[in-house]
Amino acid sequence: MKNCGDLVDNKSAIVGGVGDMYSEDSATLDQPITPWTISVASGYSLMRDPRYNKGLAFTEKERDAHYLRGLLPPVVLSQELQEKKMMNLIRQYEVPLHRYMAMIGLQETNERLFYKLLIDNVEELLPVVYTPTVGEACQKYGSIFRHSQGLYISLKEKGKILETLKNWPERTVQVIVVTDGERILGLGDLGCQGMGIPVGKLALYTALGGVRPSLCLPITIDVGTNNEKLLNDEFYIGLRQKRATGKEYDELLQEFMYAVKQNYGEKVLIQFEDFANHNAFELLARYSSSHLVFNDDIQGTAAVVLAGLLSALRLLGGTLADHTFLFLGAGEAGTGIADLIALEISEQNGKPIEENRKNIWLVDSKGLIVSSRKESLQDFKKPWAHEHEPITGLINAVKAIKPTILIGTSGVGKQFTKETPLIMALSNPTSQAECTAEEAYTWSEGRAIFASGSPFDPFEYEGKTFVPGQANNAYIFPGFGLGVIMAGSIRVHNGMLLAASKALASQVTEEHYEKGMIYPPLTNIRKISANIAAKVAAKAYELGLASHLPQPEDLVESAEKCMYSPVYRSYL
Numbered sequence: 001m002k003n004c005g006d007l008v009d010n011k012s013a014i015v016g017g018v019g020d021m022y023s024e025d026s027a028t029l030d031q032p033i034t035p036w037t038i039s040v041a042s043g044y045s046l047m048r049d050p051r052y053n054k055g056l057a058f059t060e061k062e063r064d065a066h067y068l069r070g071l072l073p074p075v076v077l078s079q080e081l082q083e084k085k086m087m088n089l090i091r092q093y094e095v096p097l098h099r100y101m102a103m104i105g106l107q108e109t110n111e112r113l114f115y116k117l118l119i120d121n122v123e124e125l126l127p128v129v130y131t132p133t134v135g136e137a138c139q140k141y142g143s144i145f146r147h148s149q150g151l152y153i154s155l156k157e158k159g160k161i162l163e164t165l166k167n168w169p170e171r172t173v174q175v176i177v178v179t180d181g182e183r184i185l186g187l188g189d190l191g192c193q194g195m196g197i198p199v200g201k202l203a204l205y206t207a208l209g210g211v212r213p214s215l216c217l218p219i220t221i222d223v224g225t226n227n228e229k230l231l232n233d234e235f236y237i238g239l240r241q242k243r244a245t246g247k248e249y250d251e252l253l254q255e256f257m258y259a260v261k262q263n264y265g266e267k268v269l270i271q272f273e274d275f276a277n278h279n280a281f282e283l284l285a286r287y288s289s290s291h292l293v294f295n296d297d298i299q300g301t302a303a304v305v306l307a308g309l310l311s312a313l314r315l316l317g318g319t320l321a322d323h324t325f326l327f328l329g330a331g332e333a334g335t336g337i338a339d340l341i342a343l344e345i346s347e348q349n350g351k352p353i354e355e356n357r358k359n360i361w362l363v364d365s366k367g368l369i370v371s372s373r374k375e376s377l378q379d380f381k382k383p384w385a386h387e388h389e390p391i392t393g394l395i396n397a398v399k400a401i402k403p404t405i406l407i408g409t410s411g412v413g414k415q416f417t418k419e420t421p422l423i424m425a426l427s428n429p430t431s432q433a434e435c436t437a438e439e440a441y442t443w444s445e446g447r448a449i450f451a452s453g454s455p456f457d458p459f460e461y462e463g464k465t466f467v468p469g470q471a472n473n474a475y476i477f478p479g480f481g482l483g484v485i486m487a488g489s490i491r492v493h494n495g496m497l498l499a500a501s502k503a504l505a506s507q508v509t510e511e512h513y514e515k516g517m518i519y520p521p522l523t524n525i526r527k528i529s530a531n532i533a534a535k536v537a538a539k540a541y542e543l544g545l546a547s548h549l550p551q552p553e554d555l556v557e558s559a560e561k562c563m564y565s566p567v568y569r570s571y572l
């Protein structure tokens, strides 16, 4: 294959491709020439450039060669010592938001050190840069705002979106994560302050999936907010107006989608994130035949939950078709997961998907979704309107449906009060989880398998320690995206989602099962992502969607070679 590798140690020479003047980066698959069109900073500006800054790790020779002498104190530290020092510092902050701010501060000053910390301490730092803390950060984004990250496209940019995209310093972009801030985790409409989500998701693309930071672009579309608290907040960073809807919204989104394609080409992956469901399903449907689009909340979540189910079945026995599913919440996550489960059952038993939907039930804020409600239901709920008398309330639905698998996707905390063999409380952040790990294990007297969207600590019940799984799309989208990029896939297909699910499930071992885990530990996430990427890419080749030909022989090896390494490069 063409070289898409990053160098893993700072002594290596460039492996093919086109290198930059610091021998730092070689060209990636989609990057046949170096994107550097501007001169490279030296001296003071080099130290102020987060992508190249090494702080006290600049060597004596580098200090001489790049006019840094005197600009740094005499000591030269290794990257490992810098990492140790930063981790010590971060651990001293007791308030999670302070840890978040320290991490963002590091990302803004020394990008490689930021990623080294995140990769080496993934279990500890994921809850800081991602859920749950990123939720609080978005709520307070205006107050803690220091340096701008990502690109803001507001109604003010209407008619000028292409020009706005050109202001972004990178000419080559492979992944865009975009939100309009209307459904940020389970915290609702946070308007422009939703930017924390694309920034956090893309940090995971790099740390967990190895997509290099320069190829990642976080975008927030600001069409206003209906959040009165934010509209009245003097530190709010967005447009101070109610949300634009209908034609005005659609036109802005259309201009955005076409400008992205024009500026970055056909193969930029556009990941929709935390849009409200009244826009999310439509955007995905509208652009999936013209753009490479992926909705993480609908599709990524579906793949991670299906993986958890496939892996749990090895513990519970039986097949998916033997189970009765009940979802609390029938939005993007709920119906997205339900759809993928039904699709997988159809692949397994060959029956039509409509038939296999019958064992899958969903409850929304008005009660069980049943056929008598069909007329008034949003389109994405209609396939789930089964014959049944109307039922309100989760408890009544549980009594009537008797689920063996209960999945919370309501965005509302503290909802589950019933024992079930497999419980997934997916809503984020932690405050919105439908139940806690302690509740799940205590109610079921240690029998339930439990997984949640945001992390819970291991819980000891009657002498046995249970490790809750983190059913979060973070397991899927970084590897999935890497697979799409590696193959140069031009579209996302459900078959690729199923492949990602199975790749994740296959990495759960007996040792994990003994601890009640249905997901592999996040400590191995880069290996997991490489395996997911390989299966996703293989599926893209099989489906004829891949454009990077010929297909590499060993896709896992290719994925690993593609991955960004945060180790400092030598600038000599």
Ligand SMILES: NC(=O)C1=CN([C@@H]2O[C@H](COP(=O)(O)OP(=O)(O)OC[C@H]3O[C@@H](n4cnc5c(N)ncnc54)[C@H](OP(=O)(O)O)[C@@H]3O)[C@@H](O)[C@H]2O)C=CC1
Residues within 6 Å of the ligand: 183, 184, 185, 186, 187, 276, 277, 296, 297, 298, 301, 304, 328, 329, 330, 331, 332, 333, 334, 363, 364, 365, 366, 408, 409, 410, 411, 412, 426, 427, 428, 429, 432, 452, 453, 454, 471, 472, 473, 474
């Ligand atoms: N773990 C993970 O990886 C992921 C977790 N999530 C989390 O899942 C949650 C939901 O996200 P998403 O599906 O996109 O949101 P949506 O807004 O699309 O869906 C929420 C659903 O919950 C229903 N609901 C709200 N309140 C209640 C209630 N009191 N009782 C019953 N149902 C209720 C809504 O009902 P109605 O339709 O009647 O309004 C709606 O069907 C969020 O907290 C999000 O953070 C999302 C994606 C990934």
Ligand SMILES: CC(=O)C(=O)O
Residues within 6 Å of the ligand: 131, 184, 185, 186, 274, 296, 297, 427, 428, 453, 472, 473, 474
């Ligand atoms: C995890 C995620 O994507 C969400 O909660 O929206």
Ligand SMILES: [Mg+2]
Residues within 6 Å of the ligand: 185, 273, 274, 296, 297
């Ligand atoms: Mg999301």
